[in-house]
Amino acid sequence: MGYESHHISICDSGDEALVLRDVLDAEGNYIGVVISDHIMPGKNGVELLTDVTNDSRFIKTKKVLLTGQATHQDTIAAINQARIESYFEKPWDADTLVNCVRTLLTEYIFDMGFDYQAWGEVLDNTTVLRRLR
Secondary structure (H helix, E strand, O other): OOOOOOOOOOOOOOHHHHHHHHHHHHOOOOOOOOEOOOOOOOOOHHHHHHHHHHHHHHOOEEEEEEEOOOOHHHHHHHHHHHOOOOOEEEOOOOOHHHHHHHHHHHHHHHHOOOOOHHHHHHOEEEEEHHHOO
């Protein structure tokens, strides 16, 4: 099974993201990483990422929370309930965020047992080497 490309989808709310999640799953697509802002219409980022975490179809999906307004309690909930892999406070550095997502996507590909070689330059080479040891 080859995976020559990846897709990025943008949603305007947590509810829209959950609908897209279900559509992508029904179409047989995989969701490697979900990045959510904390403040958005409807569900906040912690609630959205907790929904993803609690859905057994997405147990290996990696999660990132972006925030400029989260409280200490929000941060604790993100870690304990949503089991996020990374947390970025605004303003974040774009290169740091991209590198984080690349690493998380690489971890996801290995966690899912996909052929990492089919993903080529999308992967983080340091993570690939660590996972191959």
